[in-house]
Amino acid sequence: MSLLKHTCTVGLLVATAWTAPALLAQDAAPQSSSDGYAPAIAYPDNGFTWLHHASTVDEGRLRGAAALVESAGKSNYYNSLAAVNFQEAYRRAIDNTVRRTEAYYARRDLWSDYQERYRRKPLDMSGYQKLAAARSPERLTVDEYDAESGAIRWPFPLDGAVFGEHxxxxxxxxNDRSVENSGWGSRNYEMIRREVSEMKEILEAGRDSIELNLYINALEFLESVEWEARFAPGTRVLTAAQN
Structure with a gap:
């Protein structure tokens, strides 16, 4: 009740402040005009109107209650809109996560398909044999190694005296190879490989005094000699050894 009294008091003071100029204007209004007519009350044109304001205390109380209900309704409405927007944002976030995951696995599948399409096919035994033959040194030819006479035609500079013992x-x-003592892992092969390795060291030591093409040719010949020792002796070698 104290708040209501205080509100009424403030309203009366405001009303007094607004109506005082009107009363003063009424006192100061002219009593007559040139034609003998005088208005009862002269109202000043100050733009004041009661159309948007309560005219009584009860109306003001009802307007305040209506405004409170309206504000509560708007609050609920805007809260519902915010909740709808939040759920829509959450739904879109989930949808983006699903799409990102699908895109990741789709890219991985495309990469796997590409690798499967262009990956080199594994070689069979025949393919590995061809690959090994292509990367292996060539065997000694008939002109380089004569099994019947047991002679090897050594190229320069392997025909020098420094290589004589080897x-x-x-x-x-x-020439002493046999079926039992020849080929990969045999004692005969290991001894030939050791001699060839020592000849390579001597050749490397004098590399600066040898032309490059002659050095390469000599090195390839030694590799062919070592490669020849990996194979079992042929008929010609066995016949020459028996004789």
Missing amino acids: RETILKLL
Whole structure:
């Protein structure tokens, strides 16, 4: 009740402040005009109107209650809109996550399909044999190694005196090969490989004094000699060894 009294008091003061100029204007209004007519009350044109304001305390109370109900309704409405927007944002976030996951696995499947399409097919035994043959040194030709006479035609500079002892040892080992003592893992092969390795070291030591093409040719010849020792002796070698 104290609040209502205070409100009424403030309203009366405001009303007094607004109506005081009107009363003063009424006192100061002219009493007559040139034609003998005088208005009862002269109202000042100050733009004041009661159309948007309560005219009584009860109306003001009802207007306040209506405004309170309206504000509560608007609050609920805007809260519902915010909840709808939040749920829509959450739904879109889930949809983006699903799409991102699907895109990741789709890219991975495309990459796997590409790799499967252009991946080199594994070689069979025949393919591996061809690959090994292509990367392996060539065997000694008939002109380079004569099994019947037991002679090897050594190229320059392997025909030099510094290689003499190694040449004789290798030639003897090649001619002494047998089916049991020849090929990969045999004692005969390991001894020939050791002699060839020592000849490579001597060749490397004098590399600066040898032309490049002659050095490469000599190195390839030694590799062919070592490769020849991996194979079992042929008929010609066995016949020459028996004789």
